[in-house]
Amino acid sequence: MTEQDQKQLGNILWAIADQLRGAMNADDFRDYMLSFLFLRYLSDNYEAAAQKELGSDYPDTQHQPNTTPLQLWYDRNPGDIAEFEKQMRRKVHYVIKPQHLWGSIAEMARTQNEELLRTLHDGFKYIENESFESTFQGLFSEINLDSEKLGKKYSDRNAKLCTIITKIAEGLAQFSTDSDTLGDAYEYLIGQFASGSGKKAGEFYTPQQISSILSGIVTLDSQEPSTGKRKHLDSVLDFACGSGSLLLNVRRQLDSHGISKIYGQEKNITTYNLARMNMLLHGVKDSEFEIFHGDTLLNEWDMLREANPAKKPYFDAVVANPPFSYRWEPTEVIGEDVRFKNYGLAPKSAADFAFLLHGFHYLKPEGVMAIILPHGVLFRGGAEERIRRKLLEDGNIDTVIGLPANLFYSTGIPVCILVLKKCKKPDDVLFINASEHFEKGKRQNRLLPKHIDKIIDTYQFRRKEERYSRCVPMEEIETNDYNLNISRYISTAVLEEEVDLSAVNRELLALDKKIVAATKKHNEFLKELGLPPLP
Template structure:
């Protein structure tokens, strides 16, 4: 049994490693010697490393983050910065129907259908505590990143009964546990989180138009699969669950097919909160992004808008969200606070009047209010200045007259 568990966990984990790479040496003997040295040094280091699984896992995750920071745009494929993961996990861990009551005691199942290295899933687990999540599920299309995620789970001390990571394409829905069309047998998740590829080009077709995930909403355009990813995750959300997804701002206002999907989600009361984040938080892009919080059965009739685009600390390469910025977003969501130039609760009626456009600045402007001008006071001041000028001119002309010089007109 122990061997079977080990085999299940580690099967194909290092399948992407090229042991014949000339970077290890030009000859077989050189490569073999260098590999032996590397393994020996790792073993020596692990021998001195504290035995706590989380510490080892956190060290691994730190290295992933450092690699992401150094690899720029390529990092967008597999890594969600911890500061943003913390916002998502902080939101979804709160009670879905009444966030003011605080965290839920237990999440049975959590899904990230574009899980990358798994950092977002682990952040939810960390937020809930080691025994606060029953099982986490992740799906990843890239084989190398899929192996990164599995290694991340294992190094955080997770048993194979506590997680399941699948290598496959979420848009094609090729994971058998998610392909059940019978609603009575459908798997559902208390929490769905995701940071899918932004404006990903995909191939919608007639078969997908009838797919149970998209039917009734329509298909996202070929040029941007953002809403396809959203609808995929939303379909598997439990009626009392919470979904938080990171998307480009375009989903808030683009027209055509996306406007139709957005309108249906709004009319059915599924969009709970729209959060605008500052620019340059991601390694893969400098554009500002948003977080959409969705629920199938939400308590409040309005939509909460949080415009946090100016709440950050500047850094050389990336902007940084400090703990106070993160806590402010989560607390504003939790208590549905309204604050001038930061957050506002907006009725569906007002959104309808704006043609279902969710552009954040339309509802929460960060512009400084213009100073009110007191015209009467300004007029009095000008009159006083004119009188002073007249008196000064008269006095000056008196001196000129005494000197026999031409007077000022």
């Protein structure tokens, strides 16, 4: 599918959302729209696998257009259903009942079937609790099919859903529904909803171009980036994963088998559900990822609190775009937490370093971490200075990348990327000032592929370039009191052109001679006219 097709599909779906939203705000409608897109993908993927599994037994519904082939097969072969579903669980890792497939739901919507709403209720419940080997409880919890925003009476809500689903079905009809296509449409819609949600968007969406920088960095060999990409990662963690787009970007950098397992954590229930759908919709099997709903700073994930060192998880790569300068409530108990006790606690007003230390704690010795943070972490004093100093003295900060302002939907402030390693070879810190390299947009600035490639290439080969990048020895950082403000190490001031004073003097003397000659000539004209000369 071409980029133009992807954009066209995204535009069609966004136009439907804009047209049908009605009494709902963008955030409410997003959940309906994305859930139906998700159901469409699950159904198409499942039916394609069912057709392959059943072969010549897969029914032709040409003369029975109001039913799905799978429903017809179930009706004809009731004794074989259990064995068929067992095979499907083994091959595609999930089961969907024929009446819950998108084709059945779309047909009910087209014919204004009064049972549509009840069927959707049952279908969502089945997918959450029974479709997959691992339960996905609450996957559709943000979609209130009984909301008065759809209508006050059952019949009104049913009719509204019939309209929404019919329009989506018509919009999707002309497009392929493989995981890449629908996955791209899903990401596009998340981006569009993010754009319309302003500051709230920061909770769930990291712009793709920034994701590409982080994923490009962590998939390179951690000790020798110049040797190129790693072929395989056992695990990758994003502890503030939002809709999961950053994790999926890391997966795309390798291939579908390049990561054994993806781990994410998300505090917001809506975005937690978006992330789980997003994984499945991009063809990540339920056994290949684990997303946990809980507070990262309180470390609520039991898996990460494992006391046995042999069982405690550590990750090849850690990526994150945590909320900027998040207010938190550090306690004495948290101060003794193994993640923080060697560094001290980040201040109440800004948990940026608390997030960083959480991810860094779970990084493998040979791993690499890339995290997006506000510029303040580079130079703020107090507790943050002490944390920054220890990370630098221990040789853990590898690279500091300054990005342009206004790249995010949620904030216009410029941000930086910190690259950290527990074991790094260079004893200096690479600074990259990419703040002036971008394309200006009406609402957001954009990084073009050439800007992204330049950043990754500079990191990979530790390139030095005047006014752009420089490797700074630790001695110089120490003399600057461990302040990492990029402008201290890379000058961005525009140099004034050097003035040649002797040349200026010669020019002034020449001008003086011209003035004397012109005055003399002018006075001669005045004399001829009988007028007094100029002084």
